[in-house]
Every structure is written in structure tokens, then in C-alpha cells.
Amino acid sequence: MGISERKERDKQEMQKRILDAAMKMFLEEGYEKTSLRNIAEKIEYSPATIYLYFKDKDELLYEVQKQAFEQLNEEYAKKVIATNPLERLKEICYTYITFGLANQELYDLMFIIRAPMNCIDEEGMWENGSDAFGFLVQCLSECIEQKLIRYNDVMLAAMNVWAMGHGLVSLDVRCRFKVMQLEESDLENVINQSIHEFIRVISY
Amino acid sequence: MGISERKERDKQEMQKRILDAAMKMFLEEGYEKTSLRNIAEKIEYSPATIYLYFKDKDELLYEVQKQAFEQLNEEYAKKVIATNPLERLKEICYTYITFGLANQELYDLMFIIRAPMNCIDEEGMWENGSDAFGFLVQCLSECIEQKLIRYNDVMLAAMNVWAMGHGLVSLDVRCRFKVMQLEESDLENVINQSIHEFIRVISY
DNA sequence: CAAATTTACTGAACACTGTTTATTTTCCAA
DNA sequence: TTGGAAAATAAACAGTGTTCAGTAAATTTG
DSSP: OHHHHHHHHHHHHHHHHHHHHHHHHHHHHOSTTOOHHHHHHHTTSOHHHHHHHOSSHHHHHHHHHHHHHHHHHHHHHHHOOOSSHHHHHHHHHHHHHHHHHHOHHHHIIIIIOSGGGGGSOTTOOOHHHHHHHHHHHHHHHHHHHTTOBSOSOHHHHHHHHHHHHHHHHHHHHTTGGGGGOOOHHHHHHHHHHHHHHHHHHHBO | OHHHHHHHHHHHHHHHHHHHHHHHHHHHHOSTTOOHHHHHHHTTSOHHHHHHHOSSHHHHHHHHHHHHHHHHHHHHHHHOOOSSHHHHHHHHHHHHHHHHHHSHHHHIIIIIOSGGGGGSOTTOOOHHHHHHHHHHHHHHHHHHHTTOBSOSOHHHHHHHHHHHHHHHHHHHHTTGGGGGOOOHHHHHHHHHHHHHHHHHHHBO
16 A cells, blocks of 8 residues: 555655745744745645644644754754863853854744643643753753762753853843843843853852 | 813823723733733723824833833832842842742733834833843842852843843743653742752852 | 545635724814 | 814724635545
């Protein structure tokens, strides 16, 4: 029965077409300007067709989020190369922040917008983010083991480092640093100084 | 001419009625379920009437945000009472986080949602947040002066503390801590431990 | 091969959203 | 009482996510 297999392939290919179009539009036009109708128009199908491949917009967003995390993980694989755990921690932080500031619309989908998280049922695991988080936890546990940072509990350390990174990126993405009245061009610099300062402060 | 003065009062009163209704609905139903039509229905006016008192929804949101910040500032005035700057810093952090977790929809408006920030023109000051931020900066500069924390630069310290607080609250509000697979009841505890740990780590 | 059935797709509608404009209602001074 | 200004609105516009009846194509069956 090669037919049902081909149909399965067709289905997955169509899903990928929708996903790719969505991803492209998020990057180019941003989240707010990307509607199901726009995506449907882009792939030259009716809006209703999308509902044959995804339960609703949230599920579509969850899949786009998955792709976004794959990009972040690739970035980690490329940029986080040091053997010293503290150096690796620095690389993780810089990579995270640089990725967030350079791909603000993807960052939205990954860490700010509510929608994609509606797919996860109560007490269900958020699989999209677990690799990246595990990567951080692994690095921090080595830092603690080698007594390189002033934390004892890995989970608390991970929470702190992540919250710091996310806080910096998301406050910038959502323009809240306007309260500091910095020059637009300076801001990115100050954010980098800020994470640098944080790592210095938490190091022994 | 007492009439034009009364008209001015009437206008301000109407603005307040709209604002109060909006604020109430945000707190009760949440941001997403609060539309201009709902607000109009609540105050028994036509939706178009709102546009006689506010330029658009963003401007309305900006005013609601202002009220939300007044609430946060009141909370600070009540809860931040220690004379020791480091103790005050702790109180600020706990108050901020407790406020955010207890008023998630207001927190959205204050620090997460884009909309209200559209009112601020390029290079314009974000007045709503400046008091709360100044309060933190004042406290931190005293901490640094008395060499109580491992920071030298006030602005970098403020950025770090705010980012940490915001990171913790916003990751929780937007369900991203699901990746840690904690019990719902534990999570709030762990967040409090986390900020406690942070302050311990940055203190001398 | 033709008919029947399953699968894939879509047009049109529904109930919403923020916003604008022409029209009506209300108010106040002459 | 009437004319004009001010305030409020009904209705429309263009957009959103979503559903469903109905059509067109592909596949299985007789």
C-alpha cells in the first residue's frame, strides 16, 4: 500500500508549506500583521484549508515556535564552544541575548506571547523549550560543581540566569527601557554590559 | 463663565468613568476579553463615544497603565519601609514580584503588552514608569554608596535588578516555567526563593 | 470502465475586533 | 422659541479566527 504512505507524505509536505510560509511572514512582517488569511493567500489556498492541517492558530504557532527553538539550538551549537563552564555560561548568555535582539518577532513567539502555550494541557511538558533549558542547566551544574559561581542550587541558578536574560531582552523588545532615556544606539551596548556585569557579580 | 468650567469637569468625569470601567474589566475579565465595545456597553454608551475622549485604544491603555503604576507606587509606599538600603532593596523586589503575580493582567499592561507604548513618540519619555524606576535607582545608589552590593554602576545595577524581577514575573505569567515541571503550588515559592538567592548573591 | 465512496478543498457565513463618518439628539445663548 | 454649537450614536468598513455546507478531485468498489 504505497498510496496511503504517499498521502501521509503529502500531508506532511502541506503542513511544512504552511509552516514555512508562516515562519517567513513572522520574520518579514511581524506577528501582529500575520493573519491566517495572509498565510493562506501566500500559499494560494483558502483560509479554511489551514484548519485541515492544524487544529487552530495556537497549534500552528506552537509548531512555528518549535522551528524557532531549533534555530536557537543551532546557534548554541555554533557559538557555545568553550570547555570552561563559566566561559560557556558567558557564551550561552550572549548567544541568547543576541538571538533575541536580532529576531525579536521569533523571540515574541518563544517567550512572550501567550498563544502557543495554550496547546500544552495542564501539567503537560513544554517540549519546545526543554533542550535549550537543559543546555543551560547542564552548564550551570558544572559551574556549581567547580565552584565557579556563587550559587548552590542548580534550579535557582538556572531560574536566575534565564530570568536575567529574558528580562533584558523582553524589556528592550517591549520598549520599557525608554524609562532610562538612553540613546537608541547605546541601548544594545548597555544590555551587553549589563549581562557581563551580572556574570561578573555571580562569579567567585 | 461657570459653564465652560463645568463642561471641563464633565469631560474629565466622563474620562474617569471610561477609565474606571476599563480598569475594572481588565482586573475581572483580563486584557484579551476587554474590547472597546464591552467597555462602552458597561458604561452604557456607544463605542464611538469613547473616541470623543481618547484618541484610540492605545491612548486609553496608556491611561489605565498610569493608574496601574499608581497602585504599584502605593504598594511601595506601604511595604518599603526599612532604613537600611539593602533591606529596602529586598522589600522593593518582593513588593514588585508579589504585585506582579497578584495582578497579572495589570502587569501585562505595565510591562508586557506593546500597545500602551505606542503613545510615546520617538525619543519621548515613558512617564508612567519613571517614579517606580527612580525609586529603585535611589535605593541602589545608596546600596552602592554604602558598599552593600557588588555593583559599581547604578544604571547597570538597576537594569539587572529590574530585569531579574521582570524576568521572573513575566516568565511565570506567560507560563514558560512549565519547562521546569514544578508543582503549580511550589512555583510561587521557588520564585520567591529565586529573588532571595539573587539578592544574597549580589550582596557583599 | 462506470458508479459509488472517500478525501481534499473552498465560499460563505458567523461573531467578533478597532475605527470613521454622516446623522441625530441634546444643550445653551440670543 | 429658534439657531447653532456640542455631544452622542447608528451604521458602515475592513479586518480577525473559525465553522460548515457544498463542490471537486482522487480512490475504491462493483
